[in-house]
Amino acid sequence: MGLPDVRGRDLTDHGPLLDGSPKMRAILTIIENIADTDATVLIRGESGVGKDLVARAIHTQSARRHGPFVKVNCAAIPSELLESELFGHEKGAFTGAHRRKPGQFEYAKGGTIYLDEIAELPPALQAKLLHVLQDFRFTRLGGQGEIAVEARVIAATNRDLEYALTRGEFRQDLYYRLDVVELRIPPLRERREEIPKLVAWFLARFNAQYGRQKQLAPETLSRLSEYPWLGNVRELENIVRRMVVLADGEQAFEALVTRGQIGHAAAPRPTPMVTESLREIARRGARAAERRALAEVLDRVRWNRAAASRILKVSYKTLLHKIAECELTSPTRRVV
Ligand SMILES: Nc1ncnc2c1ncn2[C@@H]1O[C@H](COP(=O)(O)OP(=O)(O)OP(=O)(O)O)[C@@H](O)[C@H]1O
Numbered sequence: 252m253g254l255p256d257v258r259g260r261d262l263t264d265h266g267p268l269l270d271g272s273p274k275m276r277a278i279l280t281i282i283e284n285i286a287d288t289d290a291t292v293l294i295r296g297e298s299g300v301g302k303d304l305v306a307r308a309i310h311t312q313s314a315r316r317h318g319p320f321v322k323v324n325c326a327a328i329p330s331e332l333l334e335s336e337l338f339g340h341e342k343g344a345f346t347g348a349h350r351r352k353p354g355q356f357e358y359a360k361g362g363t364i365y366l367d368e369i370a371e372l373p374p375a376l377q378a379k380l381l382h383v384l385q386d387f388r389f390t391r392l393g394g395q396g397e398i399a400v401e402a403r404v405i406a407a408t409n410r411d412l413e414y415a416l417t418r419g420e421f422r423q424d425l426y427y428r429l430d431v432v433e434l435r436i437p438p439l440r441e442r443r444e445e446i447p448k449l450v451a452w453f454l455a456r457f458n459a460q461y462g463r464q465k466q467l468a469p470e471t472l473s474r475l476s477e478y479p480w481l482g483n484v485r486e487l488e489n490i491v492r493r494m495v496v497l498a499d500g501e502q503a504f505e506a507l508v509t510r511g512q513i514g515h516a517a518a519p520r521p522t523p524m525v526t527e528s529l530r531e532i533a534r535r536g537a538r539a540a541e542r543r544a545l546a547e548v549l550d551r552v553r554w555n556r557a558a559a560s561r562i563l564k565v566s567y568k569t570l571l572h573k574i575a576e577c578e579l580t581s582p583t584r585r586v587v
Pocket residue numbers: 259266267268269270296297298299300301302303304305409484485488
């Protein structure tokens with residue numbers, strides 16, 4: 252298998268958004284159609300599928316392209332600071348508010364505000380955002396005067412929103428407000444035909460960046476195309492970077508595969524003859540389910556172990572023990 256030409260559409264100033272599959276081309280067509288409307292967009296998809304890149308593409312394709320693109324990660328800012336971060340505050344609005352500070356909605360004037368990890372918005376702020384999106388006006392904390400929203404709103408989440416809705420963790424009315432246009436970006440394993448093009452682009456980029464001339468063996472390429480890439484394009488990007496940087500990068504990749512630290516071989520494994528007791532089989536099944544759940548939650552909270560222990564309702568210590576037991580490693584420790 253050879254590497255194709257890289258002819259992505261440079262819709263963002265953050266490198267091309269490659270469109271190597273019919274699914275991705277369909278998304279790009281929607282982006283082109285809706286960019287110039289001011290419609291609110293909700294981008295959904297697993298971690299690492301390209302939601303940020305798509306948000307930027309909508310911005311750079313729109314008439315707002317010369318205005319600011321302001322990203323707010325709702326999960327990264329402590330909830331007590333988030334309201335002021337989004338909407339700003341007046342001097343004296345709360346202890347420590349020594350001077351007036353505009354919020355990100357104001358900074359995004361004439362451009363786009365991208366609310367990432369929207370499902371992590373605390374309930375009180377969900378209510379406030381709903382009102383803001385209804386009236387397109389807001390007030391700074393401690394302020395009187397209303398300020399008009401003059402930004403296009405794009406939100407994104409990797410959470411199962413339907414599940415959050417049924418559990419009452421996310422407001423249905425806010426969901427409908429945000430979901431004017433919904434873009435669902437499929438996981439990379441559902442659009443594998445993109446892998447060669449993505450690999451070619453990452454190879455070219457990292458070779459230029461690190462002054463290398465690394466090429467990949469055809470077997471490595473087909474191996475790369477076979478894996479489910481649970482960390483999606485970001486994981487693929489990191490692995491290619493590692494292969495460019497490390498002299499023995501390809502062996503390192505093989506070692507990771509063998510140790511089961513990335514993906515799982517796509518080929519079905521031969522079914523072993525049943526030689527163990529039902530109890531052992533049940534225990535093994537439970538352990539595998541536990542490992543999957545653990546990996547999924549850790550991935551979702553970007554390896555914030557404290558957050559993961561809260562979600563899984565185990566102590567921090569137990570969580571660390573389980574991580575070690577399941578031999579899970581943080582992606583950041585895997586990346587060069
Ligand atoms: N179609 C694509 N073409 C080129 N690069 C891509 C594409 N999709 C994703 N990438 C790259 O993969 C990496 C992850 O993408 P991005 O940050 O947009 O994902 P995300 O969905 O926002 O992830 P998270 O949910 O973790 O925030 C980025 O470096 C991005 O540039």
